[in-house]
Amino acid sequence: MIFSQIDYFTSHFNLTEAMIKLEQLRQFLVVSQCNSLMDAADKLHRTPSAVSMTLKQIETRLGGPLFEGDRKRDLTPLGRFVYTRAERSVSEHQRMIKEIESYAKGDTGLVRIAAVPSAATQQLPEAIANCQQDRPTLHIELHDTDSKAVHAAVLSGNADLGVASLPFDGSSLAYQQLASDAFVCVCNAKHPLARSQSPLSWSSLAKHRFIHNGLCEQIEHPTVSELSANAHLRVYNIASLLAFVRKDMGVTLLPEGSVTDCRNLVTRQLRDKSATRNLYLLRRTDQTPSPAVRELTQAIIEQFTGSCDPSPKPRSPLQRR
Template sequence: MALKIEMLRGFATVARSGNLSDAAQVLGRTPSAVSMMLKQLETHLGEPLFETDRKSKLTALGAFVLEQAERELQQFDNMVRAIEGFAKATHGHVRIATVPSVAGTIIPQVFSRHINDYVNVDIELRDMDSHSILHELSRDRIDIGIATLGQQGAGLSSQHLLSDTFGVICAPSHELADSTGPVTWEALADERLIANSLSAGISAAASVALHDRAMLSAHNLTSILGMVQANIGITILPEMAVRASNSAGLVFRPLMEPHAKREIHMLRRADSNQSPAARLLERHILQIAKEISRDTVMRHP
């Protein structure tokens, strides 16, 4: 007969309780069933575990078995909790990389609302540009990526997260700040543009011409918005990038150009098997993104 974990658990419970009746109540079994299980264990070992039938005093073998049993039971119970926790998404490790605008808007709201769901989940969050995110996904270094898909989506599973509208950002003292409604390309023809890598991706001919004439170009969002705040010029950025930067005082006006949007996707390797914790995080991200998209539509009908 092979030793079973429940046999050791029954013996340890009797040893701690000091009698069959209390142990049987803890185990949810009858005293006779517990007594039979102990006899099977003693028969297998060939030696008694208790000095008397009252089960109040252990033999030398019983003391040794109890020490070993409690160690194995603790390890087994920890293993069971870890397995069940992983399956229920309460344990695990999730690596996520996202563009900074999402890292500063959607992700904080996810954890603000659902942080208690991730108490025992190790979450590694990195913000980087879309190209780097696609590279990290291709190397299997992250579980979830949030980026603009571009032309390098082969081998990836993609789910559209939201559309991020580009707009003109200017200082409150700039003349564009006095108007309302979308801004046309014609209205920007004589403006000093502070170009950036995001706005350079707008394919409209008027945008390309405006960028070709730009005297200033910057890549760091803090630098870009600092120059705008100083009224050196205007820039063009997605709305979420501006919201994530907490650029108090600057004015955002959407572009009239209907195609001036970047499409943000949630990505993972198509051949990956997501953990329950990663799937839970994906659901929460989608939920918050949907709410943000709805709020954006209400502001810009």
């Protein structure tokens, strides 16, 4: 008879699992642990008759008793089998609920960021540190690359957020301006332009060898276009670019915030104040961001601007500047 009860339970478990509610199993566990129907009812904040009815419903579903006698102290073999399975299921359910709640609050999950090097080395470390201070189990991946690659990563879904210097005119991206900094001339410390104490004109740059970089494309001025077209050296990685400038192989133009290592270098302001680089926070508009992405978005915005608005706004298409 004992083995037939267990065999019946195991052979019908998939069927009865949907019929027996998790709360019923939890009440059964409490009764088993209290060894008293009255004590279990007090702990569950239910009447003894209600708890007794729950146990009866489980026994009816399984076709056998869970306890020996009416005192609810000793489990039957079927009761012991149910107890081990119920304990595991209730524990797993509680763990799952905690994980879901943690994810919903943005405390867990993975956020992938693609960013231009200047943002990756200056503002983002502080923003990420602030976010992870309150969320130590949050996983973050940061890849630094150029603006075009940032756009491609966000568009393809390989990055959840992007920080780039060029707004993209695609309809599937939303972008929010984070910061703006002026372009400066960067030259070797012994270069003739390094001795200039006044802002430089475009014509003064035309007299010297010029090293083109991708950020120069944001400056809409014929002299800069001509300098870039005639440049004998094109370098797109900023660290490598600055190494060539240190070798005095030419001067270049960079946003002031991009020049983080000024060893043997001098930056000079430009007379044309319209030459600026804007940084934008990018994300896709056709996907709902995860809670963790929303939390990190807010941390990034606060780090750059002090604002608490976590939602990049969709903008009308802009031309590259």
